[in-house]
Amino acid sequence: MSEVTFLEAIRQGISEEMERDSDVFLLGEDIGAYGGAFKVTEGLLERFGERRVIDTPISEAGFVGAAAGAAHMGMRPVVEMQFIDFISCAYDMLTNYVATARYRAFLPCPMVVRGPSGGYVRGGPFHSQNPEAAFLHTPGLKIVYPSTPADAKGLIKSAIRDEDCVLFFEHKYLYRRIKETLPAGEHLVPIGQARVARAGTDVSIITYAATVWKALEAAEQLQQEHGISVEVLDLRSLLPMDDAAIVATVKKTNRVLIVHEDTVTGGIAGEITARINDLCFEWLDAPVKRVAAHDVPLPYAPALEDFVLPQTSDIVKAVRWLADY
Amino acid sequence: MSEVTFLEAIRQGISEEMERDSDVFLLGEDIGAYGGAFKVTEGLLERFGERRVIDTPISEAGFVGAAAGAAHMGMRPVVEMQFIDFISCAYDMLTNYVATARYRAFLPCPMVVRGPSGGYVRGGPFHSQNPEAAFLHTPGLKIVYPSTPADAKGLIKSAIRDEDCVLFFEHKYLYRRIKETLPAGEHLVPIGQARVARAGTDVSIITYAATVWKALEAAEQLQQEHGISVEVLDLRSLLPMDDAAIVATVKKTNRVLIVHEDTVTGGIAGEITARINDLCFEWLDAPVKRVAAHDVPLPYAPALEDFVLPQTSDIVKAVRWLADY
Amino acid sequence: MTATSLPTPAAPPAGLSREQLLELYYWMRLTRTLEERLVALYRQTKVVGGLFRSLGQEACAVGSAFALRREDVLSPLIRNLGSMLVKGATPVEVLRQYMAKGDSPTRGRELNIHFGDVTERNFVGQISHLGDMVPVMAGVTLSFKLRQEPRVGLVYVGDGATSTGAFHEGVNLAAVQRCPLVVVVENNGYAYSTPTAKQCAAERLADKGPGYGVPGIRGDGNDVLEVYRLTQEAVDRARQGGGVTLLEFMTYRRKGHAEHDNQSYVPAGETERWAAENDPLDRYVRALTGTYGFAADELAAIDARVREEVDAATDVAERSGTPEPLDALSGVYAEPAMMPVQWYRAGVRSAVEVNERAQGWGTYDV
Amino acid sequence: MTATSLPTPAAPPAGLSREQLLELYYWMRLTRTLEERLVALYRQTKVVGGLFRSLGQEACAVGSAFALRREDVLSPLIRNLGSMLVKGATPVEVLRQYMAKGDSPTRGRELNIHFGDVTERNFVGQISHLGDMVPVMAGVTLSFKLRQEPRVGLVYVGDGATSTGAFHEGVNLAAVQRCPLVVVVENNGYAYSTPTAKQCAAERLADKGPGYGVPGIRGDGNDVLEVYRLTQEAVDRARQGGGVTLLEFMTYRRKGHAEHDNQSYVPAGETERWAAENDPLDRYVRALTGTYGFAADELAAIDARVREEVDAATDVAERSGTPEPLDALSGVYAEPAMMPVQWYRAGVRSAVEVNERAQGWGTYDV
């Protein structure tokens, strides 16, 4: 079997689920004839028709709410945000209406909200965001943020089958840069399980999405140049979070670096640190440290974006600091 | 001088600033003739006239955006959310437009968004929210959440004078329950400084807003019944956060409990824990623990709300656990 | 605003039987009597939280909901107690909700009439955030269109809620998709304390229709038969594939926004005038006993029946117990079924057990 | 959509001098020539990020902005390069922005024409989230009303952006407050790949006006003089306290949404037809040389001047350097002026310094 890109893997996952279940349909801006701003849904209109691939007006709150209504009636909508940055326009609808539907009114709300997220692509402050932390304190939502094609396919399929609303973030930097051969046959990855992307013994890096690749790059350098053995844990799911996997890696290396692309203040690293403290404080031989974006809106010029975002060299330095500790 | 309520202190702060600076004006739903759902702006229409106390349509994104536009032109708008739960409707406008205005376009945006927040009042899932965590990873915003009338007055005045956008959360449980005599004359409290609400030596409780009072209640019980000396740190400002004050109390007691009313997962306690790890890990003699709401939408029935939210007895138990550690 | 002068009753809309004319009266009377009972319970502090009245708006709520079939889906707001009763909500459910009982439709999770049932009776539980139900109902009715089911949806919004972005996005999306949706704007003159003129510069909210490419029709919201007729036409149009209709019904909120509101902002005499000249029940009684020749005691019999039903429902609801605390953690997700109990609720742990989750984690043993 | 057949030029609006007629031509030509230069730079990969064209929409941008005074505030979108030039933005600024230079108006923080100046030239830096500028401009113009300044605001939205809740809330708020605001809807037939008919079921977007209680007027967006005249009338009305006007200008987006877009979704021949029959510059040239009797070489002289200006601006802009990395941390707040540098950027620390912030904290020493 030939290699497929991260983007193609998502498309495969969506179209397999559309084949399997006629209640699955797509809503979003320019996803039909145009195939979406990044072409994730390319070919799906031709394959499944206008009833199942619906171009919407520019109304994120409108079509997220509409997805919820359709979901109540037994459909399984998959909503595309043209860029995930625009999910902020549906923040009320997602956190107040969708997230609470089952709890307050026993309304099933199986739906997926997906879209291209993340930086390193000179997208500027409004086409580079990582909104996961804004939804972390919203019980009723699930959050998935994969880093490999296989996980992207397996998780989008699980997200579409999930009985609740799943926010599915697709890092656009990975869309065409990351390729792999996918497992043959039906491939599902359960929501809520992390993945050890690289095994190691000295320091653990807990991360997700694009920075998984930077962590792996750093881990290789650290092994080669400094003889430091790094374990990289790819969370894959952020809500629910895989506490068991976090505890396991902490107990193994006793030193933890959390890496993410969102700003350091208020990013998800805080929650992870709190859980580590709560669950395995005694196993820590060093403070849990963070490598994340500087606390500014993400600027557009390459020199500025590169400075603001976490880089492989930053991870290398931080891990060495932890190893020396 | 006689005692004033938390609510009256806020009203005093707003009207003093309106007296002082004719560019200060108010926008919100039912804040004029009606004086606001909680009567915070009562009397201000009569005093300052229709030009400066403006009733808006039900359009949170609309009037937050309008406040920003007026702020660009040199005005100092103070926006009321009828309940802070509705700030979610302005999430895009606040995080994308307002927060970035100075950075991306050198547009000054001095404005305040204030409103009644918090639970313990049988308000149900949509009239009890604590939205602070959703704005914590948004550089460009400031977040204030006071617990005493003096701080409420001093901080609303500082917020109105601040050159950037300040989110000012007013816990509705405190509005009429908490009274004190305010400092005479001009009273300002700087944004970004925490306050030691009670000094102690054995365990530190870091908290803010309504749970400050539960922490103080617990501290008294713990002193009386268990001889445990608790220090209570009232953060007051959440963004920026007072790292120095946090480090000082940790180094003093070496045991920390973080208490807040928002859900435990994704609440601000995570960020605080990460900072403690980062800044004074070696001073910790026990894991940083959290007492916060259970991870559910806040239910309405008293029996359910009381179960979900943190109570004084929970704080007592958690502190004893830490003291025994 | 001034009360419109008393109109003469409209002719009975085609297809309404005499039984149905009495049914409409029954629902309006039940709405009013049940609300009066709620006021009594509120004064006895048995109602937890606020109480929202629809006094004077019963015709608008009942007449519009009466145009729907059982399989059609209705999305009510706080003034739509009458609509929910027509759609099958029971007085016992409403009373239990207001009293936060454990066996209320939401098991004490949500307030007042924030509850629904989309499996049998087909009305959706609303949330507080105004406007949000419009996109939701656009999606409910989009599903009818996609599945080619001959079902229709009806969503209410107040004059105030028409100012929300969600209203705009929802109506526009439904219109462009030609969803079978009827949007009913209940223009009752106020949004909390804000008069409609401060909400929108348009004299007629119905004028918003053409901007979405849909018909915008205004009717007398205190004439139950006109409300029924106009809604029925819109429902038929929707069912036949004609898409969205925007209906504006003129009515008046005679009580405050909620019971605590003293209406200080209302011009003197305004509510009294509406009560005296334009009460929807009085008007309908006159129509029934006048134009349609019903005997006064036919209506009196209904009044008596309603009183009995409300008494009986109150007895039942008052006997219900409070919710079981632990239930607060169930049903956030399909999976996991329960959220964990916080560690300290499992009791204080000794230093021995330090730094592992307390044994009681995930169970409630305080 | 089909191109409208070639109209005859309108009479020169009252108060336009012959110099001003030429000025309009100059701005339209400058817009087109500058964009052509940007395309060249884009192909040379000197433009960082996407390139957005307004080819065929120059009349709409230039004619409307020309109706404003210097003290009036304009809020442009990505198709409004022409509007910004009229309002005082310079080609050098635009070129530096697109090339992400350190001395660009946003110092490399924002893309393309996302920049502004509210201190002298009075145009506001836009954000990407569509619709958001409408409430902002409602507030800008509300401040004019509150301070009784005789200033007006003009905000652009595309056909697609009219579907956003922000557009609705902003127009409604401005209308009910009678803010001196002109809302210009540039209906160019598409929102990215989505035709206007899939965006809104109304045949005329101008029909949204009455729903807000404001005039809704449609005009020919490719006739610069009609655009100017209709905008001028709306601006005058606003300045005289007449409140909001909603203008819909019909135009056509001849290029893709951005340079990367191949327009596969556009019906064959459509763009060609608009180019051949309804190019705003061609039409205006015919009007100037025809109706208004200008000599061809008067226009040729302007073309030459424009070419020189764009050449000169390109030389200047290309010489600009890239931004200083550390500047990325400045100016998020007035106070503090700088955000802290992350600890690991201060270099690797030895175990000795463990557990306190690295010495270099707050300074950049890598």
Ligand SMILES: Cc1ncc(C[n+]2csc(CCOP(=O)(O)OP(=O)(O)O)c2C)c(N)n1
């Ligand atoms: C988005 C939002 N903002 C504010 C509120 C607070 N609020 C609750 S009811 C109300 C007035 C509603 O007026 P209207 O829509 O006319 O309905 P009515 O009460 O008159 O039936 C307001 C402002 C809300 N529920 N949602």
Ligand SMILES: Cc1ncc(C[n+]2csc(CCOP(=O)(O)OP(=O)(O)O)c2C)c(N)n1
């Ligand atoms: C809220 C929001 N949703 C989606 C987008 C992505 N987007 C950028 S431009 C565009 C199309 C805009 O169409 P229109 O408003 O007609 O303007 P035009 O490009 O035609 O001038 C879209 C969907 C956005 N910028 N903002």
Ligand SMILES: [Mg+2]
């Ligand atoms: Mg109303």
Ligand SMILES: [Mg+2]
């Ligand atoms: Mg367009």
